[in-house]
Amino acid sequence: MSATPAEQAPTLAVGALPEPDDLDTAARVAQYILSTYGTVGHEDVFALNQAYGAVREALRILLRAVGAQPDVPGPGHVQTARCPAAHPEDPTPCVGPVVVTVLDAANAGADGCEHHGTRLLASLDRGRVYALPDAPAGAAIRVFKAAGTTRPFPWVDGPRTRPEQLSHAENRRRGDSR
Structure with missing residues (x-):
């Protein structure tokens, strides 16, 4: 047995690791979308709908990351989400x-x-x-x-x-x- 005390591994405080920013998240989402839906054709309606929703979400994340928000509809605007x-x-x-x-x-x-x-x-x-x-x-x-x-x-x-x-x-x- 050694006479020197054991050293403890360094620890990090909670939250000490850097959190990914929205731009990193948007880039990862975009990479995922391209790898998953990059070759979707019009004959696969379900994959096409999934790709459309994924692209819309990636654009929303990207706009938030660069400090821009989508245009906010004015009064009397009818919701066009389908x-x-x-x-x-x-x-x-x-x-x-x-x-x-x-x-x-x-x-x-x-x-x-x-x-x-x-x-x-x-x-x-x-x-x-x-x-x-x-x-x-x-x-x-x-x-x-x-x-x-x-x-x-x-x-x-x-x-x-x-x-x-x-x-x-x-x-x-x-x-x-x-």
Whole structure:
């Protein structure tokens, strides 16, 4: 046994380590977004919606980090935030509250109002819709029925003649199966 007293490892007071500033956080979020969503294509609607939300959040963090805030809406401004099921290229506003979850064939999903839930379900192959627990009675049924007569990606202009460009009802009338 040694006659010299043992030395204690140096300690740091709580909070002595530097906290990352908002700019560091914004940079990490941006790096994560690029690595996760950098190759998202328009055919993956759910990944596209996730990427849109992630970019919006990263911009909010970045603006806060550099001391700028997003423009504050004035009196009479109508909120334009939309439900997660709304495609970024779809110009239509939400109609009512978020009441359904729409799932694709791989069980990736997005919650949405009846309007955007309908448009999303119509744009998916083998999609499904479920009502959220607090949804009004029949919400999922209304979305399912409306999606049957809605063309995929209804905000896209141009002629539509191929079965994958038409609604399920149009394909049934033509005798095509989709």
